Amino acid sequence: MKELKRLAFAQKTHMRLLYILAFLYGAAIIAQAWLIVTVVDGVFLQNETISWALPLLLILLAVFTVRTMIAHFTNRTGLKMAGHVKKQYREMLVKKFTGNSLQASGQGQSGEKVSVLLDGVDEIDSFYSHYIPQLVITYIVPLMILVTIFIVNPYSGLILIITAPFIPFCMILIGKMTQKKQDEQVEKLTAFSGRFLDSLQGLATLKLFGRAKKQEQVIEDASLNFRDSTMNVLKVAFLSALMLEFIAMLSVALIAVEVGLRLVIYQSITFFTAFLVLILAPEFFNLLKNLGTAFHSGRGSVASAGRIREELDRETKHVSWGKDVLNTSGKPPELVMRNLSFSYGEDRFALSGISATIAPGDRIAAAGASGSGKTTLVHILAGLLDPDEGDILISGHERSTITEQSWFDEVGYLSQHPYLFSGTIAENIMLGAGPDVTREEVLRAGGKAGLDPVAEALDNGYDTFVGEGGRGLSGGEKQRVALARVFLKKPSLLLFDEPTVGLDLETEQILQRSLNELGDGATVITVAHRLHTIKHADLILFMNNGKIADRGTHEDLLKSSADYRQMVYAHQGGESR
Numbered sequence: 001m002k003e004l005k006r007l008a009f010a011q012k013t014h015m016r017l018l019y020i021l022a023f024l025y026g027a028a029i030i031a032q033a034w035l036i037v038t039v040v041d042g043v044f045l046q047n048e049t050i051s052w053a054l055p056l057l058l059i060l061l062a063v064f065t066v067r068t069m070i071a072h073f074t075n076r077t078g079l080k081m082a083g084h085v086k087k088q089y090r091e092m093l094v095k096k097f098t099g100n101s102l103q104a105s106g107q108g109q110s111g112e113k114v115s116v117l118l119d120g121v122d123e124i125d126s127f128y129s130h131y132i133p134q135l136v137i138t139y140i141v142p143l144m145i146l147v148t149i150f151i152v153n154p155y156s157g158l159i160l161i162i163t164a165p166f167i168p169f170c171m172i173l174i175g176k177m178t179q180k181k182q183d184e185q186v187e188k189l190t191a192f193s194g195r196f197l198d199s200l201q202g203l204a205t206l207k208l209f210g211r212a213k214k215q216e217q218v219i220e221d222a223s224l225n226f227r228d229s230t231m232n233v234l235k236v237a238f239l240s241a242l243m244l245e246f247i248a249m250l251s252v253a254l255i256a257v258e259v260g261l262r263l264v265i266y267q268s269i270t271f272f273t274a275f276l277v278l279i280l281a282p283e284f285f286n287l288l289k290n291l292g293t294a295f296h297s298g299r300g301s302v303a304s305a306g307r308i309r310e311e312l313d314r315e316t317k318h319v320s321w322g323k324d325v326l327n328t329s330g331k332p333p334e335l336v337m338r339n340l341s342f343s344y345g346e347d348r349f350a351l352s353g354i355s356a357t358i359a360p361g362d363r364i365a366a367a368g369a370s371g372s373g374k375t376t377l378v379h380i381l382a383g384l385l386d387p388d389e390g391d392i393l394i395s396g397h398e399r400s401t402i403t404e405q406s407w408f409d410e411v412g413y414l415s416q417h418p419y420l421f422s423g424t425i426a427e428n429i430m431l432g433a434g435p436d437v438t439r440e441e442v443l444r445a446g447g448k449a450g451l452d453p454v455a456e457a458l459d460n461g462y463d464t465f466v467g468e469g470g471r472g473l474s475g476g477e478k479q480r481v482a483l484a485r486v487f488l489k490k491p492s493l494l495l496f497d498e499p500t501v502g503l504d505l506e507t508e509q510i511l512q513r514s515l516n517e518l519g520d521g522a523t524v525i526t527v528a529h530r531l532h533t534i535k536h537a538d539l540i541l542f543m544n545n546g547k548i549a550d551r552g553t554h555e556d557l558l559k560s561s562a563d564y565r566q567m568v569y570a571h572q573g574g575e576s577r
């Protein structure tokens, strides 16, 4: 609540406007009541004519219109404030999510993150569009009404002062009762969204393992759970509305009795005064009651803000970058790894003591058994993970001192599972380009990556919609799009997670040719699975259990490493000796 309020009061102009609007709103309520009472008193008791009342009725109409307009502008100001805060939260969350290292972004359910980013932030809306404007109105307008009533009839004013505190007291009590339920509801909504998105993404896997029906049940349970907690919150909300209504009604009735007695029995006040008090008293309680309702909808926002804050405060490993701009002048960089170590967490897989020098333009193969840490090493080199200790020198500059942008401008990374974004093939290729790339350059890159025959077979060629919501592409076709991105970028450091593994012979040949062409002007590091790639590397880093167990050329390692020999024999289908 404190953070949301702080963000509201930080918007000084909007808050000032809300105060001015609230003051005008109060003035309109009092003026409206005064005009109604004057007209009724004049026409029915003072025997005035309709023509006497007409100008007053016209003013009444104008006041009524102004009151409606003020309510509209108050609402608009609240919505603007909400928009501003929601934008701030979304920016903070997106910054947090995109600033996360590869490891941190893989943690937790993606559905939960989407839910916090979209639903969670939207839930904040009612705090600003309802609660804050109502709070400002409640600070000012009831006080104005109270002063007016006090001036015309102090006894009614006293009753208001005595009965009014029951409403905030009741609100606080209900607020305390609902807080836990509301928190539970937000928690269940995020859990439900998370389950739903994860199940949707893994639908094929679930079907293949005959688990789709079971998952359906899990989703149904989660949705029923969410429904129940929403109903619980609504039950309390309705009950609280009823309670507030009851207190307000009782208080107005008390004032009516007091005014009635003084008007009819003691004849100590005029009809004008009595009627004015009877019109203003319900307005007074309505405002307090509205604050109660607004407070209730604001509670949902508070719970959501709590979830967002939790997400923002979650400690995650960031890749640290510096301020220097890396300039390789298009030349392939030299990479020096000095005693690097990295761990995915306590008692998890760790790399340690990694030191190696990679000369400019060299072709390096990271080889070793599955799970030995090849991909982890390449992710550290790519700047997707930060080493826990040690440093990487890029042509003499420590990686942590250069800017993220200038580093990624030099890097091309081709994995076994490239990601296609929702958009056309051409747009997907353009991801690899600067802002002023031409259509010709995109098509040329596509051609070099062997995409021309793929595009020709499609109705809209390079403008065919692919990715999520679009047409699917085969694994090999996706690789070609990813390759075209790299061709467009022409990076000086190429990192490959052996992208040709598992592809058909024709695609593999196209890709291999392209990779050779790309590698000519670059330093190339490949996570190598095939003997052919390993054999032709200038330097092989042979990994074992998170360490570089041996290094050298194929011939060197055949002589020096028994494990390497065993791996080569296994690749050749031979027996190890």
Ligand SMILES: Nc1ncnc2c1ncn2[C@@H]1O[C@H](COP(=O)(O)OP(=O)(O)OP(=O)(O)O)[C@@H](O)[C@H]1O
Pocket: 103, 106, 344, 348, 349, 368, 369, 370, 371, 372, 373, 374, 375, 376, 377, 527
């Ligand atoms: N995000 C992660 N969190 C925790 N552990 C991880 C994570 N990613 C990978 N690992 C673990 O780190 C180890 C090394 O993984 P890595 O992918 O680097 O191996 P690899 O040599 O490339 O294997 P492969 O040849 O099978 O791709 C594995 O045991 C893996 O389970």
